[in-house]
Amino acid sequence: MRGVLSDRMGAALLMAPLLLFLILAYAWPFLGVVKWSFTLPTPGLGQYQALLTDDLVQSVFIRTLRIAAIVTVVSVAAAYAITVVWVRGSPAQRLIAEFCILVPFWISVLTRAFGWVALLSNRGLINTWLQSIGFISEPLTLVRNEFGVVVGMTHFLIPFAVFPLASAMRSLDDRVLLAARGLGSSRMRTFWTVFVPMTRSGIIGSALIVFVFSLGFFVTPAILGGGRSVMIAELIYLRIFQSPDWGLGAAISVVLVLFVGALMALLFRYVKPKQLI
Amino acid sequence: MPTYRPGPVSLVIAALVALFLLMPLLAVIPVSLTPSRMLAMPSGELSLRHYRALIEDPRWIDSILLSIRIGVASSAFSTVLALCFSLGVWMFQPRFTAALVGFVLLPMVVPPVVSAITLYFLLTSVSGMSSFFGYDTWLGVAMAHSVMTVPFATVLILVSLSQLDRRIDLAARGLGASVWERATRIIMPNIKFGIVTAALLSFVLSWEEIGVTLFITSVNAITLPRLMWMGLRDNIDPAIAALSVILIIITVLVLAVRSVVTRQRAGH
Numbered sequence: 001m002r003g004v005l006s007d008r009m010g011a012a013l014l015m016a017p018l019l020l021f022l023i024l025a026y027a028w029p030f031l032g033v034v035k036w037s038f039t040l041p042t043p044g045l046g047q048y049q050a051l052l053t054d055d056l057v058q059s060v061f062i063r064t065l066r067i068a069a070i071v072t073v074v075s076v077a078a079a080y081a082i083t084v085v086w087v088r089g090s091p092a093q094r095l096i097a098e099f100c101i102l103v104p105f106w107i108s109v110l111t112r113a114f115g116w117v118a119l120l121s122n123r124g125l126i127n128t129w130l131q132s133i134g135f136i137s138e139p140l141t142l143v144r145n146e147f148g149v150v151v152g153m154t155h156f157l158i159p160f161a162v163f164p165l166a167s168a169m170r171s172l173d174d175r176v177l178l179a180a181r182g183l184g185s186s187r188m189r190t191f192w193t194v195f196v197p198m199t200r201s202g203i204i205g206s207a208l209i210v211f212v213f214s215l216g217f218f219v220t221p222a223i224l225g226g227g228r229s230v231m232i233a234e235l236i237y238l239r240i241f242q243s244p245d246w247g248l249g250a251a252i253s254v255v256l257v258l259f260v261g262a263l264m265a266l267l268f269r270y271v272k273p274k275q276l277i
Numbered sequence: 278m279p280t281y282r283p284g285p286v287s288l289v290i291a292a293l294v295a296l297f298l299l300m301p302l303l304a305v306i307p308v309s310l311t312p313s314r315m316l317a318m319p320s321g322e323l324s325l326r327h328y329r330a331l332i333e334d335p336r337w338i339d340s341i342l343l344s345i346r347i348g349v350a351s352s353a354f355s356t357v358l359a360l361c362f363s364l365g366v367w368m369f370q371p372r373f374t375a376a377l378v379g380f381v382l383l384p385m386v387v388p389p390v391v392s393a394i395t396l397y398f399l400l401t402s403v404s405g406m407s408s409f410f411g412y413d414t415w416l417g418v419a420m421a422h423s424v425m426t427v428p429f430a431t432v433l434i435l436v437s438l439s440q441l442d443r444r445i446d447l448a449a450r451g452l453g454a455s456v457w458e459r460a461t462r463i464i465m466p467n468i469k470f471g472i473v474t475a476a477l478l479s480f481v482l483s484w485e486e487i488g489v490t491l492f493i494t495s496v497n498a499i500t501l502p503r504l505m506w507m508g509l510r511d512n513i514d515p516a517i518a519a520l521s522v523i524l525i526i527i528t529v530l531v532l533a534v535r536s537v538v539t540r541q542r543a544g545h
Contacts, residue, residue: 010456014365018358018381018427025424026384026392029399033391036398078294084283085291093288099532100295104302106528108485110505111521115301117513118308121316125304128318158298187284216388218488223509233390240394240492253391260388 033250040247047251057235057252064232067146067221068214071153075210076203078154079161086162087169105159113223116152117143120224144226152224153214160213161206168202208267212260232256302525309518316513327519336504337516344484344501347415351422352479358423359430360472364460367438368446378435385428393492396421400493413497421493422483429482430475437471438464 037047051057086097104112119125120142127139142148176198180190196203218233225231230238232252239249283291311317312324331337362381366374384392397412400421404411411417441464449463465472487502494503508514 006456008369008371011365011369011371014361014368015371015377018362018431019377021358022381022383022424022427025399025420026395027380029402030391030395032398032402033395078297081287081290082294082298084287088283089288090282093283097291097295098536100298102532103525103529104298106481106532107302107525108487108502110485110487110502110509111305111524112301114505114509114517114521115305117509118316118518119301119304121513123315123317125307125318155298155301158294188286191287212386212388216390218390218393218491219506233388236390236394237491240397249394253394256388257391260386264386 034254036246037250037254040250041245047247048255050248051251051255057248060230060232060235063146063229064215067149067153067229067231068211070150071157071214072207072211074150074154075157075161076165076207079158079165079206080203082158083162083165083169087166101159101162104155109156109219110223112156113152113220116148116155116224120148120151143224144228146225146229148224148226149221149229149231152220153217156217156220157210157213161210164205164209165199165202168199168205172198205267208263212263212267215260216256305518305521305525308515309522311515311518313515316515316518327516330516331519331523334516336499337501337520340499340501340504343415343498347419347422347498347500348480348483350416350419351426351483352476354419355423355427355430355479356472356476359427359434359475360465363431363434363438364464366435367441367464368456368459378431381431382428384424385432389425389488392425393489396424396489397492412493413495415498418490418493418498418500419483421489422486425486425489426479426482430479433475433478434468434471437468437474441467 038044040047082097082101085093086101087094089097117124121127122139122141124143126142127136130136131139142151172195177190177194180194181187185193216233217231218237221229221231222234222237225234233256236249236252236256239245239252307318308316309327310323310325311319312322312326313319365371366378371377400412400417402411403417408414409416410420445467446459446463449459454463485502486500487506490498490500490503491506494500499507505517505520508517
């Protein structure tokens, strides 16, 4: 009996500091934000009605979903290609692939967005080069629009898409692939009809992670979109700091959390959390 | 050894993806050497003036020192909290563990912008009570960063605990070791690699944090990413290119060292 009691005490003493910290510094203020969404500027459901009727908010929501969908498809496809080499290539190929995945992964989002500005802006690398070879006379608009946002976000999210795919490809049974080849299936056919279907859980996990991340993305769209291609996270920022409408910003946040929560629930129905690391 | 190797088509597509991933990192190198005051490709002559600006302009030095101070404070705080919590989970396996761990991981899965507005609410509320702990103070930023980094530290420590053999703890317990002795003399020495990794990751995440920092600072607590953001939004300052090159070189070096170290650990 004494043992049980001291066990409980020990667990409580060790776990309480972090739990208390997060309750005070995260859960409580989040409830405060929820309260804002119902009370500012006037109590009621006004802000949620505005979400359904406001044209600007609607167009930002639709743009966010569209960009997130495009980025998801492109990132997962690109990540798949490089993950195949990372997991199944020769030792030298693996090393190079790992370098190309991990270096961008560890570099800050600002540096990476800035790199794209340096490449894509009017006086950037690509336009300077295309003009110097006489291919174009006027610089192409590659940044401060949706194209720039999609490029920058895809670049940011490819490494995140790689990890679930790599875990699915590592756990794949080689004998099945050998059997397919042994039965006379071509390289292409083995890849499309055996290899890809067997990594399905990795593809679903990776797509959902990328999609969820893109919904709440802030820094890259703000820099590469240049205020013209505003996504939902930037709209929250603008509603808090530029045209102070805290209630609306809070209401959008609440909707975003609910939406992401539903997607996460979906994610965990298809894949176990362990498969994502 | 995998028997199924990528063919030539896979290799070509993967090479294109690799090029795409490295391209923006390489592009900052020529920009950092431009003699121009604005963002441009150098035409002909090269200059190191933007590297000199990093050393001479006190704003950059100040923000680097501030970022280090905030990073060290929030990394220490979140690693200690995460370590205690994880030890509690592993040693006692209390009921509702899954729910409690899920709660701790929330700041990692909630969209960063929602965490940002949440922490903005927190710090503006605290500002009313204390002038050195709230909105736009370094302690406030360190606290907010701790909220954001503590889930990552917890995951890393829980993962390294999950690889630990329970029987060594049972043996210590059977021999009469107290909870404190088991934690500090049996368990912690065996997961020290995980603890160090958690502290380093927390520092790096705080060092480059921008999404939350933008919401909770204005003029006083200008961290390095915050200063870069200001330089990127208005007139693009090529000093950012010089800084980026330095940060990229540091990252590549650290990753190279890490890969050598892990190879050696695996070799033993």
